[in-house]
Amino acid sequence: MVKIATLQLSGCGGCHIALLDALNNLPELISKDILEIKYSHMLMDKKTLSEEVDLLIVEGGVSTTDEEAMLKQCAMFARKIFALGACAGLRGVLTQGNFMLKEKLLKEYFDENKIPGDDLPEHFEFAHGIDVIVNVDYYHNSCPPDADELRDDIAAILRGKEPRFSIKSVCDECPRKRNKDPEKAQDTATMKRLIEVIPDEEKCFVDQNILCLGHATRAGCNAKCPRAGAPCYGCFGSIYVGDRALAPSDLTYQKKLAKEGEI
């Protein structure tokens, strides 16, 4: 029997939803004693993790002292740690809040002199990925995690294998047709906003002068957004490697890839 625990930190809860989407056979797994959930504050009533688990699945980054303590406490009992989603692995949307100093952020939030709380946890200057605090064994850098990809990943991890990370770009999975004619390469000066045009459904966004991050973004989502008429905005993180590191989280991830000889 495999024992798992899940922990939510600075996240939106969406990774837990993706986990439920991925584990659609959960009743089967639990009733046949294949899987046991030891701790998950969203699904059960245990207040802390206090026994050993095979896998700790962490959603969200770390932005308060309280979250750091929770993460450390849970990590003590975890044989392996799985950083699920862009916030835990890459800081995700939390990065946007990091562009502003904590002081300013809190002052924007609360009237001066009225910032609540001696009894409340303190915010860090910046939100971090969880690998700044604990050693992470597996990553799934995506927002939101794709249920099918996640199911495969978890199955691989539970079989003792490394989950696969696509090192292709979203363009590789995108069905939109690229304009191969170099003469007609896009002109950045005439870039258009999506509200200004109704793009052709079958042609590449970039060829239609609409900004799309597909070429720079890691694949694995099956190009869901371009298929739905919206350009890619990079939620699976960068495919750039080498000296193009964006965050400490990326470095660890790259080292892993290098070790596996993928880059």
Next chain:
Amino acid sequence: MADTIKIHPLTRIEGHAELKLYLTGNGDVKNAEFKIYGPIRGFEVFLCGNPGEDVPRLATRICGICFTPHMIAAVKAIESAWEVEPPEDAVKLRKLMLLANNLQSHALHYVMLAAPDFLCSPYRKGGLADLIKQDKELVEAGIVLRQVGQRITQILGGRAIHPVTAIPGGMTKSLKEEEASEIRQLLKNAWAAFDVVKERTWTIIDKCRDMAESFEDIKSDFLYLEQKNNLNFYDADLRLMDKKGNVAAIGERDYESRLRKLTLDYSFVEQSYLDGMDPYNPVRVGPLARINKASWSNEMMKDFTKTFGRPAQNSFAFNIARPIEMEESIKGMQEILDEGIGSHIRDIVKPQVGTGVGFVEAPRGLLYHSYTTDWNGTVTRATIITSTQQNQLPIEKSAEAIAKKYITGENSNVREETLNKVEMVIRAYDPCVSCALRIVKLKE
């Protein structure tokens, strides 16, 4: 004897919150503090500076359960700032998405988070795992209902979580004929699964009545979008109902100008209230607010009214309002599909200086987004009021009421099962901490 009892963290809710109970000298409960200590992520601050058309898909990240309402409320607010009317077909797609999300969220809460309290005995702290061992059929039905909601969101929104298709001026993806027939098939599956859920509701309604009768809950006003014959989460009128059941209309702009905030020193969440009302006067939002004046013809409504009266005030009635709304959601989606959805889904729009407001009903209650944009459509001010932010004080007062009943000096050996009874009333509101951590950034 300890002078406080802490329930830390509250479980089977989204995000991290705590309930702190202060005791008198002889061990009775004096008062309660509902403390939300989750992290501030700064959405209102960093949404500023983004182009208006990017806001809907960034705003989805506020919540991983009710992403669709955040997307739609944001796009409505931007459209209102730019004085744009989306095409009718786009509105139908948005309504369909809101109902699909409501089905998903309610199925998650009702079956997976709340039902273990009513169907599993003795209390074993296992939550969903306990329920699977007790009643696998129900959990499987809940999973089907969730999957239906998620799949419809994926078809219409591009992704099952954090959809991307709403844009000022309409939607980026139309509904193709084969997709419409897939949704029809999904709704058939949903009806079959819902029968299982409905059957259990007769048991759960009895348990909720027993709990409701065991203590004196708060009485509150209710704020909601008016529900007539159909579930309408998108463009219904804003209403305020007082404790006696008298209903008054509030204009959308009126709400905005009357918005005030109360900073509590023990919680990161600021309570919002309306000018002219006592900030400590509880005003609740959510399924209970919507159902009280709704005229849906639903089999379970009769039992609901018989059990909890109208207007229903006890928080445990929230639990029964959810399956009723689930049924209405499936019905509503079917009706929109039967009306037919055309392919004119988008118009080109031009940004302008303005302030816009967008109201929708989220699964947990009224959701309000407001943005000011400059000439180029860049956001310069953002305000988001979520349902849990409005429900914060009512949750605290309800928890205080039930704790006073179950935790007394005579019964000083407080067991976990008793504390779970206090949590049950909090859980009935289905609080969502990630949503709640918003500021009330008032208009200068």
